Every structure is written in C-alpha cells, then in structure tokens.
Amino acid sequence: MNEIVGGVLILGGAAFAAIAGMGQVRFGDLFTRMHVATKPSTLGLLLVAVGAMFRISGPGAVSLLALTIGMQFLTAPVSAHLVGRAAHRHGDWDRAAAVHDDLSDVDEL
Amino acid sequence: MIVALAIVLLAVGGAGYLVRLLQGPTLADRIVALDGLLTILVTAVIAWGAYTDRGTYLTVGVVVALVAFLGTSAFARFVEGGR
Numbered sequence: 001m002n003e004i005v006g007g008v009l010i011l012g013g014a015a016f017a018a019i020a021g022m023g024q025v026r027f028g029d030l031f032t033r034m035h036v037a038t039k040p041s042t043l044g045l046l047l048v049a050v051g052a053m054f055r056i057s058g059p060g061a062v063s064l065l066a067l068t069i070g071m072q073f074l075t076a077p078v079s080a081h082l083v084g085r086a087a088h089r090h091g092d093w094d095r096a097a098a099v100h101d102d103l104s105d106v107d108e109l
Numbered sequence: 110m111i112v113a114l115a116i117v118l119l120a121v122g123g124a125g126y127l128v129r130l131l132q133g134p135t136l137a138d139r140i141v142a143l144d145g146l147l148t149i150l151v152t153a154v155i156a157w158g159a160y161t162d163r164g165t166y167l168t169v170g171v172v173v174a175l176v177a178f179l180g181t182s183a184f185a186r187f188v189e190g191g192r
Contacts, residue, residue, distance in 0.1 A: 010156055011115045014156065017118065017119050017152055018119065018125075020149075021121060021122030021123060021124060023125070033138065033142075037142070037144065041148040048155050048156055048159075049152075049155050051159065068155065071175060072151070072174050075174065078178070078182070079144060082181070082182050083137060083188075086185040086186070086189040090190070
C-alpha cells in the first residue's frame with residue numbers, strides 16, 4: 001500500500017517537473033519562463049519527496065527529505081525574486097511587450 | 110517500475126531546461142534555466158533514492174539545493190552589476 005501511494009506521488013511530481021521543462025522550451029518571455037521554472041518544479045520536488053518518504057526505509061530518511069523540502073521552499077522564492085529584480089533592472093526582457101510595468105519609474109537603467 | 114517511469118519524465122524535464130540553458134538569448138534566461146536544472150537534479154536524486162530504496166544519497170539533495178541557491182543569488186548580483 002505504501003509503495004503504491006509513494007509511487008503515484010513520485011510519478012505526479014515527475015510529471016510536474018516534465019511540464020516545467022517543456023514550458024521552458026515553449027514559453028517566449030523571460031518572466032513567463034521564470035514563472036514556469038519556479039512553481040511547477042518546486043511542487044514537483046515536494047510531491048517526489050513526500051512520495052519518497054513512503055518508500056525509503058531507514059534512519060533519517062524522512063528528516064533529510066523534510067530538510068530538502070524546507071530548504072527548497074525557503075530559497076526558491078528568494079532566488080527567483082533576485083533574478084527577476086536583476087533582469088528587470090538590467091533590461092534583459094521585452095519591455096515593449098509588457099502590458100503594465102509598476103517598476104518603470106523606480107528602476108533607473 | 111512506476112518510479113522508473115518517473116525518472117524518465119524527469120529526464121524529459123531536464124532536457125527542456127538544458128535546451129533553454131544552451132540557447133537562452135540573455136544571461137538571465139540561462140540563470141533561470143540553471144536554477145531549474147538543479148531543482149530537477151535534486152528531484153532526480155530523491156527519485157533515485159526511492160528507486161533503489163536507499164537513503165544514502167539524500168544528503169546530496171540537501172547540499173545541491175543549498176549550493177544552487179548560493180550560485181543563483183551570486184549570478185543575480187553579477188547581472189545587476191552588483192556591489
């Protein structure tokens with residue numbers, strides 16, 4: 001039973017990771033690619049790690065997996081924010097295609 | 110069996126990130142792709158641990174997650190022309 005639940009969770013998480021990778025190829029703008037790189041990958045990692053908790057037996061496995069989840073959930077938003085801010089300031093994006101830009105009067109290039 | 114299929118799906122996702130890493134027009138695209146590729150790597154390490162039913166490699170996941178964060182923030186400072 002545990003094996004089946006864990007396997008289904010791991011498969012779902014891997015599907016999310018595959019969707020994130022396909023979105024990297026299909027999406028045409030930096031910020032949409034950042035959106036598809038950050039959210040589905042993190043959710044995929046969460047699902048795979050929770051699924052692995054059901055399957056890996058041994059001391060410390062659950063706590064290490066929980067530590068990985070916590071690390072990823074703490075660092076992924078911070079690094080995405082840093083990269084987004086840097087790209088916006090540096091002008092590494094399609095400014096003409098943006099519908100609305102709240103930071104246009106804040107960021108001096 | 111089901112976990113082997115999951116590892117194949119992870120390889121598909123990693124290939125997408127690799128394409129973006131190689132052809133991304135700007136440096137910021139490559140940074141995003143590298144960060145995502147490392148997330149896929151952590152996920153694949155965990156899935157491999159579940160496939161072999163050994164918790165030996167789970168430490169690698171924690172370390173790679175930390176190093177990926179450090180590298181991404183350093184690259185972001187670099188793009189920004191950081192102080």
